[in-house]
Amino acid sequence: MNVNKELQNWNNKLDKFKHKLNAAYERDDVAMIKQFKLEIAKAEKKIKNLKGKQAYEIGNQGSAVLKMPFKRVLTKQEQADMGALKKSVKGLIVVHPMTALGRDLGIKEVTGFAPKPF
Incomplete structure (x- = not known):
């Protein structure tokens, strides 16, 4: 899977987790709130890593083009x-x-x- 597709998948997962977190807040479900906060943190970390990888690849491609x-x-x-x-x-x-x-x-x-x- 290429970086763009993987990044899009993780952004979709993050959006889904945020919606579920809001629903858990409305229900006052403490266990689910804690779980979704952990999932959101994990997704945000993965997205940050993928964006760094994407920037690195674009930089390498740019240097090859400029040569x-x-x-x-x-x-x-x-x-x-x-x-x-x-x-x-x-x-x-x-x-x-x-x-x-x-x-x-x-x-x-x-x-x-x-x-x-x-």
Whole structure:
């Protein structure tokens, strides 16, 4: 299971535990309140670890992309016909500014990274 799916699953579990905790408070069920507080703490710890792992992977991916010798901003026409561009340029990696990798790299426009000029 990839990190994003696992993170989403843990966020869903955390949300479920919080709803059950609220229901336990309404019933004044002390044992269940204690159990769900422990479950929430465990889920929050796991989520924190997964976010750290995700940030680490994005950082590694970003450093690999930045090591590529050639980069340039893609024109609107190139963005429209991305399939043809990727076929003509071997090893091309396109980074959009709204993705996690794009935000991490601090790019402002859709940029292509490649081992050779294109």
